[in-house]
Amino acid sequence: MLLIGVDIGTSSTKGVLVDESGRIIASHLVFHSVNRPQPTWAEQDADQVWWGGFVAVVRSLMSQAPKRSKIAGIGVSGTCPTLLPVDYNGKPLRPGILYSIDRRAIEEINEINSKVGPKEILESSGNVLSTQCIGPKMLWLMRHEPQLYKRTKWFLGTNGYVVLRLTGVACWDHFSAGDGGYGYDFSNCKWDVDALNRMGIDFSLLPQLRWSTELVGTVISDAARETGLPEGTPVIAGVGDAAAEMVSTGVIEDGSLVLLYGSSLVTMSSVRKPYVSSGFILTPGLEPDNYFVSSVLGTGCALIEWLRNVLNWNDRVPDYDLLENEAMLVKPGSNDLIIIPYLTGQRSPEVNPNMFGAILGINQSHTFGHLYRASLEGMAFALRYSLSKLEKAGLLKDYEIVAGGGGSKSELWTQIVTNVCRREQKLISGSVQAPIGSAFLAGKAVGIFSSENLKKWVTYQKTIRVQKNMADIYDHSYGLFMKYLGLLAQNI
Template sequence: MSIDAIIGVDIGTSSSKGVLVTLDGTVLSSASRSHVPERPREGWVEMSAELWWSEFVSIARELVDAAARAEAVIVSVGVSGMGPCVLVTDAAGTPLRPAILYGIDTRATRQIAELTLELGGDAAIMARTGSALSTQAVGPKLAWLSENEPEIFARSRRLFMPSSWLAWHLTGEYLLDHHSASQCTPLYDAGSHSWYEPWAAPIIGPIDLPSLCWPGDVAGQVSPAAAAESGLPAGIPVIAGTIDAWSEAVSVGAQRTGDLMLMYGTTMFLVNTVPQPVTAVGLWGTVGAFPGTHNLAGGMATSGAITGWLRDLLGEGDFPELLGLAAASGPGARGLLMLPYFAGERTPIQDPDARGIIAGLTISHTAGDLYRAALEATAFGVRHNIEAMRAAGGSIERIVAVGGGAQGDLWTQIVSDVTGLPQVLPSVLIGASYGAAFFAALAVTKADIDSWNPAAAVRQPNLALAAEYDELYALYRELYPATRDISHALAARQGRSGDITTQTSTPPPRSSNQKANSV
């Protein structure tokens, strides 16, 4: 006797992941494909959209085969992906260049400053959109494209992110979910839930912005062509989907007021659900994944990326071995302190020219000490973001951990020890692809995420370490302003060596009749 099942697929920074799930949330099979973003110049991070689709097809075919073995019938498909990204295509949907990734791509610092002045400053932009302009914003990257690749910009007709790109490939429908649109600052009006033409039109130029829907809405049905390529049944519903961190929050039920989702991945992401819109310089105010919900969000530019870099650099073997060495190092990493700004930093300092610092090194320090310092650095960054959220008016009553990095004990324990806050560990830590599957389930049945993914454990802080970590955190907060000027000077040198000028000084305002996308 066959059972009904759904597929969820997420396109992430370092891998694409998919799950085959029954309508009660049981995971029947999973699949993943690893990839590495392209970094053609200092501060640039890109990825091929063709890779997104080819990995989706490969994962879908593997999960379709798994469904056949399990005698499962696939009845719906959900998608999600990293973002906000900038993928421009021609009118036929053919990519014109690799996609420019989210806030880890810092190329548009000059355009951020220019647009901020032109649109009336941070306060005016936040009042309309929920967020100030930053490296996370889509608008400045489109302005960069207009100024630096005008031939490509002139041919651009459509704007995609990974989730909408997959939905378009599967259904032929050109749309974007409201949450992703709310990160297209300053193109979207968070109050009216619509594109804001007075600001969008001068920036988007020839691009026709997509229709808007909610992440759980049905985008369309799998077309015969997409079915032939992917192996999926033709005619089944495809969910619009959203940005991966919000799909992660859905996957663990962190959508109630006061919830904070903490995503342990290549980057660290925080999503706090708030009762009404909250704005703050240094953080991102967005609409939520469900109608009527609001979020205050933060994101670190690197977290798991640092631990991966250390593993490759040190040649010390696999992650379990390094975690054992870090545990042996002990709290405080034997006197090491790290700033985790290895790709600049997003929230709350919003400084693309910040750089990683390792302070206190001696010849007696070991690989385990360095790895421990990296884990503690991300924990200090989480604490900094949580303090900024609370100062802005965010309400944090429950923290829920998710993502690959949450599967071990040490990292989550360090974060709880540093913040002094417990974390709920759900039964399923898969993350965004599981959230995409849950959205897909909602299209065909009534589903409840609490029954899908109940809590498995709670990570409690070790209060005996509070004083030590308070002292180290105070030093962490002092280290960035003490080294900022040096880091900026070094970032400028790195920019010159990469044949790209990093400009962070405030430019003169443009005349009122000059378009934002002028060359």
């Protein structure tokens, strides 16, 4: 009994074939790109990239499946929220519009905010209106591509389109719909018809909502011929890539926290009661009466790459080992050098797109080792600021941090975060993989796995413990960080 999990990401599609014990039998990856026909646009061809990548990955996995094995279920995750109009035959009418990196609908965002009001938008959807939202992009299509809009039968997301191709059933999973913002009623977990009407959007263009582990159908004959999958194989609704990544860490219990050290520094927590705050992202969870609350620091590993490029000399970019070694010679607190890490604006725990990065307290004693360490510390301070809000709201009490992602390979950075936040971190062995999360969800849907099984799938390479003497030093530095941040906010 094998399970297939596939994740359609921004730059690649990855898939795994998993057995009943959670062991990966086979894996495959194909790369793709993002099209930018206009500077503020970000699109992908749904047939070539989403479906084509899925077919290539699944065919490879099926060729590696042991003889006499059976595919018990299929789970698909993908970038979210994305927007793809399809016609009455399920054919894409244009390339899919990607998530927040597509900024074409700024005018529509401002118009909806002005007409409805940011407070009402936040209260009804649990999120602020931003380039992440699908409503303004639907409105943009109505205005700029009206003939296409008239031919649209449904708007679908990334995994929703693949599920349609596999089963013939059109749906949105609740997580992706909620991540799409205004137009989804988080209190009742349904499409918000009133909100859609206020934006001028036809409610019938959005198909049924399904929970991530719901079986929506089975593989139809056309899809079986293209993919090599057995006809009749069960298919779940699937989920957005961030939620699938969270599942792959083994953390799905209430009050737990996942920290992903990627280009952005992202936290996700599973909670029973919704937490509405403009500085956090609220989405439905995987099942009814469950929610995810996320914080985002736009520059995680991206800040490190920026600093490496700044320190570039004669086309020689300093490598990570050099930076880490130099930073380890610097005492905690970096001699009161404070770096404010909001190079792309502030998203959590407050929304301030006009906030900027800053280097404060610099003097002639500071070296590039100080700069690098202060960058790691600045991101840790920003994380502590977000976590303090969640703690005060009662969402996090006695908790530990489960961490993964490329940046978690840095022993220095993870120790700094542990000391600054005064929370132990468990580092996941291997990489965080959304396809594994999707495979688990498929297994849960068909009755092979339970939440207890998931804990056995995940192994940890080490636990980072709090060094109290260092943590005490960082309390002083965190105070400086908050002081400087407050002064900057007053002068924007």
